[in-house]
Amino acid sequence: MIDLVLTPSAELSFDCDDSKHQYEIFEQLAKVPNRQEIEQLQAEVAKMEQPVFDTEHYFSGGMYCRKLPRKAGTLIIGKVHKKEHFFMCAKGEIIAWTEKGMRKLSAGDIIECKTGTKRVTLALTDAIGITVHVTDKTNIDEIEADLVEPDELSMYAPGNVLKTKVLGS
Numbered sequence: 001m002i003d004l005v006l007t008p009s010a011e012l013s014f015d016c017d018d019s020k021h022q023y024e025i026f027e028q029l030a031k032v033p034n035r036q037e038i039e040q041l042q043a044e045v046a047k048m049e050q051p052v053f054d055t056e057h058y059f060s061g062g063m064y065c066r067k068l069p070r071k072a073g074t075l076i077i078g079k080v081h082k083k084e085h086f087f088m089c090a091k092g093e094i095i096a097w098t099e100k101g102m103r104k105l106s107a108g109d110i111i112e113c114k115t116g117t118k119r120v121t122l123a124l125t126d127a128i129g130i131t132v133h134v135t136d137k138t139n140i141d142e143i144e145a146d147l148v149e150p151d152e153l154s155m156y157a158p159g160n161v162l163k164t165k166v167l168g169s
Contacts (some may be wrong), residue, residue, distance in 0.1 A: 020160055023147050039153065042077040045075060053069070053153050057140065059138045059142075063132060064135050065130060069127070069128045070127055072092075073123060075122050076119075079118065079148040079151045081115065082115060082148060085112075088130040091128060092125035094121050096111065097121075104124075113161065133147055
């Protein structure tokens with residue numbers, strides 16, 4: 001069980017200069033989570049207000065690229081991916097957890113994500129995450145249906161359009 005306590009009154013951000021707080025987060029999430037623990041975390045996070053993302057979408061030669069800027073402290077629980085793809089940290093520092101382990105990514109780092117991956121990311125600094133997928137589709141709803149499993153717990157519709165409460169509104 002993930003012991004990170006996230007309540008509706010908890011904030012999703014932290015002062016990146018607060019090393020004690022960072023250490024506590026790392027201690028609580030350093031172990032490899034299983035799918036049930038990731039889904040439990042997702043259910044708790046869903047009770048909170050959610051940020052709005054300014055997602056950029058790019059298409060070229062049978063590829064789909066999604067660029068997702070995020071502020072320091074942003075926690076994202078992704079959907080299960082049906083196909084292999086790449087995840088890149090283009091700016092800042094991001095911690096990525098999957099059922100395979102934890103990885104701290106810095107600008108320029110790339111990881112291969114296998115079929116069935118459900119990723120949790122935490123931006124340690126203002127950061128940009130990019131995914132690259134193979135698909136000939138250019139309609140975001142069709143891409144979502146092709147690339148990810150349906151996820152009733154997800155707080156975001158295709159294209160990262162918020163379905164629930166907005167952070168700070």
